[in-house]
Amino acid sequence: MTELLYRDDPYRREAPGRVIGHTPEGGVVVEPPLFYPKGGGQPGDSGWLEWDGIKLPIATAVKGEDGVSSVLVPAEPMALPPKGAHVVQVLDWDRRHRHMRVHTALHLLSVVIPLPVTGGQIGAGSGRLDFAMPEPPSDRDAVEAALNGLVDRDLEVSEGWITEEELDQRPELVKTMSVKPPRGAGRVRLVRIGLGTEQVDLQPCGGTHVARTGEIGHVTLGKIENKGKQNRRVNISLA
Incomplete structure (x- = not known):
C-alpha cells in the first residue's frame, strides 16, 4: 500500500516527493502524497510544489482513481513538473490545521448530539453536521457547554483499524448515513477520542x-x- 503522509503524519508540513504522472485535466500526482484529497466532507489541501527554483501554487487536491492518492490541482496555468521530477510538497499549514481542529470538533458534536448524521461539511474555521433530528435542541447553551467540556478535557485522539467483516458486525460504529467508510482494502481506519475509560468516541474516518x-x-455553536x-x-x- 502506498505511504499516505496526510494520514500517517498529519502534522507534517512539507515533504519531498516524486512526480509519478499527470492527469488529462492538468493535475499532478506526487508520491508519497502529503496533500489530503477532498473527501468525507473535508476539503482538499492547498499549498505549493517546488522544484528547480520553480514554485507551483496548488489550489486543492482530489482523489486519484485508486481512491487514496492525491491529484494536485494547480491554482493557475503554469508548466507542470515533468514525470520523474523530484519536488518538495509544501502545505498551507494554517488552513490544514484549521481543518483538523474543525474535523475533531465535529466528531465531538456527534457525541454531544447522539443522533444519526445525515451530512456534514468542514471548513477552515467552521463546519456543520446535519442530524436526523425532528426538533432542535431545547437548550443551545447546554449543547455548547457540553461540547467545550469535551474539548477542555484534552482527550487524546488516536487511530486504529478494523476489518471490513468486523465493521459489518458493529454497525453502531458508523454514525454517518450519507458517507460510507471506504471499502475494498480489507480494513477500515477508526478514529478514537479518549483512551480506555476516557473514550468518548470511536468511528470510521479517513x-x-x-x-x-x-x-x-473554544467552539461556538x-x-x-x-x-x-x-x-x-x-x-x-472556532474562536
Missing part, C-alpha cells in the same frame, strides 16, 4: 485530526437550521 481535543480551542421535516443542520465555529 480525515485528518488534531492529536488532543484541547488543541481545538452557530445557527441550527431546519433542513426538512426530519433534519436539523447544526453549525459550529
